[in-house]
Amino acid sequence: MEDQLKFPDLTDAERKALEELMPDDMSEIITSGLKRRHFLKLITFTGTSLLATHFLGIEQLMARTTAGAPLPPTGVENGVNVAFKVNGSTQKLLVDSRMTLLDALRERLTLTGSKKGCDHGQCGACTVLVDGRRVLSCLTLAATCEDKVVTTIEGLADGHTLHPMQAAFIKHDGFQCGYCTPGQICSAVALMSEAKNGEASYVTRNVRQTGKSVKLSDEEIRERMSGNICRCGAYPNIVDAIREVHGDKAVAQVWQFADGTI
Amino acid sequence: MRPFKFSNAGDPATAITLVSANPGAKFLGGGTNLVDLMKEDVMHPSELVDITRLKHADIEKTATGVSIGGTATNSFTANHELIRKNYPLLSMAILAGASAQIRNMATNGGNLNQRTRCTYFYDVNLPCNKREPGSGCGALKGVNRNHAIFGWSEKCVAVYPSDMAVALAALNAVVHVEGRNNAKRTIQFADYHRLPGDTPEKDNNLKQGELITSIDLPTNDFAERSYYLKIRERSSYAFALVSVAAALSLDGNQIKQVRIALGGVAHKPWRASVAEKWLMGKEATESNFRAAAEAELKNARPLEHNKFKVVMAKKAITRALQGAMQGGVYGLEG
Numbered sequence: 001m002e003d004q005l006k007f008p009d010l011t012d013a014e015r016k017a018l019e020e021l022m023p024d025d026m027s028e029i030i031t032s033g034l035k036r037r038h039f040l041k042l043i044t045f046t047g048t049s050l051l052a053t054h055f056l057g058i059e060q061l062m063a064r065t066t067a068g069a070p071l072p073p074t075g076v077e078n079g080v081n082v083a084f085k086v087n088g089s090t091q092k093l094l095v096d097s098r099m100t101l102l103d104a105l106r107e108r109l110t111l112t113g114s115k116k117g118c119d120h121g122q123c124g125a126c127t128v129l130v131d132g133r134r135v136l137s138c139l140t141l142a143a144t145c146e147d148k149v150v151t152t153i154e155g156l157a158d159g160h161t162l163h164p165m166q167a168a169f170i171k172h173d174g175f176q177c178g179y180c181t182p183g184q185i186c187s188a189v190a191l192m193s194e195a196k197n198g199e200a201s202y203v204t205r206n207v208r209q210t211g212k213s214v215k216l217s218d219e220e221i222r223e224r225m226s227g228n229i230c231r232c233g234a235y236p237n238i239v240d241a242i243r244e245v246h247g248d249k250a251v252a253q254v255w256q257f258a259d260g261t262i
Numbered sequence: 263m264r265p266f267k268f269s270n271a272g273d274p275a276t277a278i279t280l281v282s283a284n285p286g287a288k289f290l291g292g293g294t295n296l297v298d299l300m301k302e303d304v305m306h307p308s309e310l311v312d313i314t315r316l317k318h319a320d321i322e323k324t325a326t327g328v329s330i331g332g333t334a335t336n337s338f339t340a341n342h343e344l345i346r347k348n349y350p351l352l353s354m355a356i357l358a359g360a361s362a363q364i365r366n367m368a369t370n371g372g373n374l375n376q377r378t379r380c381t382y383f384y385d386v387n388l389p390c391n392k393r394e395p396g397s398g399c400g401a402l403k404g405v406n407r408n409h410a411i412f413g414w415s416e417k418c419v420a421v422y423p424s425d426m427a428v429a430l431a432a433l434n435a436v437v438h439v440e441g442r443n444n445a446k447r448t449i450q451f452a453d454y455h456r457l458p459g460d461t462p463e464k465d466n467n468l469k470q471g472e473l474i475t476s477i478d479l480p481t482n483d484f485a486e487r488s489y490y491l492k493i494r495e496r497s498s499y500a501f502a503l504v505s506v507a508a509a510l511s512l513d514g515n516q517i518k519q520v521r522i523a524l525g526g527v528a529h530k531p532w533r534a535s536v537a538e539k540w541l542m543g544k545e546a547t548e549s550n551f552r553a554a555a556e557a558e559l560k561n562a563r564p565l566e567h568n569k570f571k572v573v574m575a576k577k578a579i580t581r582a583l584q585g586a587m588q589g590g591v592y593g594l595e596g
Binding site for chain 2: 096
């Protein structure tokens with residue numbers, strides 16, 4: 001009843017969706033930025049069409065783990081039996097040799113967090129982690145994944161506690177439409193371990209100097225994230241989010257609501 | 263995508279036998295180029311043999327240098343201590359290519375065998391002698407801004423896309439391949455890729471079923487002074503308009519040895535041997551670098567839309583050599 005008063009414009013279904021999408025500990029995960037009540041206020045004021053847009057963005061960030069029994073294959077030619085781990089659970093599938101890992105995740109395992117952007121390895125929306133390394137699932141044949149360990153956006157959060165990179169993307173508004181966001185976040189999570197391992201990039205000052213871990217400048221973050229395209233142009237905010245997770249101190253949030261609150 | 267048979271080879275001999283026995287079969291490495299070409303119906307192998315689990319992924323010291331495995335990934339190679347310390351030119355070149363995701367997937371052998379990104383090759387509705395021999399070259403009189411200024415033929419003006427290979431050309435790498443019945447041979451890097459001539463459908467001199475097992479990098483004294491400069495339409499994740507791999511060794515300020523290879527200008531990595539010869543024994547100065555670049559580009563044959571590459575290549579050669587002089591530190595090439 002209280003919710004109904006808060007959201008007079010919402011249908012029951014929308015209200016339910018909103019509640020499902022909001023983690024219980026929302027206000028705790030963002031210490032210096034977005035508060036739950038402000039978030040709700042924003043949504044209430046934006047009306048239903050904008051609301052849908054925001055849902056899309058938020059939905060990408062918090063895509064839930066839903067993998068139940070795999071959907072059955074249809075019209076398989078040159079079938080390959082393959083068993084691999086996805087977000088901790090073993091999946092056994094009979095796949096057409098042509099099926100990409102991306103299609104297997106989306107169409108067979110109903111893990112639709114990973115997105116099909118260009119389907120040609122040019123946009124990065126399909127980025128997932130395979131054996132801990134970021135790869136393009138649209139150019140990975142599912143048949144090659146025997147015994148591999150796959151982590152998708154759905155596998156990053158620990159229950160209702162978001163992965164720090166997910167929380168940082170919310171705090172810094174690292175997305176607008178949200179379509180590239182699962183790929184951006186998976187890519188950024190892998191980037192953290194690459195930096196920790198001391199891996200170099202093209203803009204690394206001197207590749208001959210090897211060391212344990214790399215401190216990433218904004219230029220380094222941009223170069224290392226160049227495989228993930230964002231057509232909304234949220235790049236500055238994405239860089240802020242990554243810098244916050246990579247560094248040891250909070251990065252100031254640069255946006256605020258029209259009434260001056262954050 | 264057309265249907266194909268998939269198999270996962272347990273050992274190199276099996277993989278080689280499978281691909282040798284079927285003219286329509288291909289080895290599958292990272293698949294970053296091949297799978298894309300199959301989606302576009304540019305390539306349509308009837309069988310793919312996954313070689314990524316074969317034991318050819320090591321990087322190790324040899325008596326004559328360092329050997330890098332054919333199925334080692336580009337990321338692993340670029341970041342390996344032996345490569346970063348001794349062949350920083352190769353690390354830089356690999357890291358200049360593609361994106362982190364693609365470098366994690368792509369193998370060294372696959373990188374060498376990637377196909378041109380010529381748009382006429384990719385568009386199955388347009389003529390292309392490389393894709394369909396005899397159909398003509400759409401780019402020769404078409405939109406050829408991204409195409410060759412050296413070594414092209416009337417049959418094909420496409421350029422070869424790899425960055426890694428440009429460094430390997432400068433480093434005088436040696437490609438080790440294995441064919442059917444344990445037939446092993448080595449190919450000098452300069453002889454690995456081909457100019458288009460009358461057979462642009464052949465990118466390189468591998469025979470059907472031959473597998474790249476490793477690539478040897480001979481010992482050199484270039485580690486202190488080498489640089490990979492890549493010029494492209496956006497600052498990352500794009501193919502080169504022009505790229506330069508430059509390496510120098512000095513005696514005082516006199517050039518003892520110099521290697522220069524260009525990317526984005528020909529059907530194969532282009533060794534700038536005219537410029538190299540010009541520089542031997544000379545002082546390592548900017549004006550000499552510029553004069554050497556002028557000498558090399560005298561032989562360029564630009565097409566209607568890519569005359570800018572001649573000027574760009576001259577400047578890029580000079581800048582890359584200066585970058586090498588600055589110790590290969592990124593961004594100091596002037």
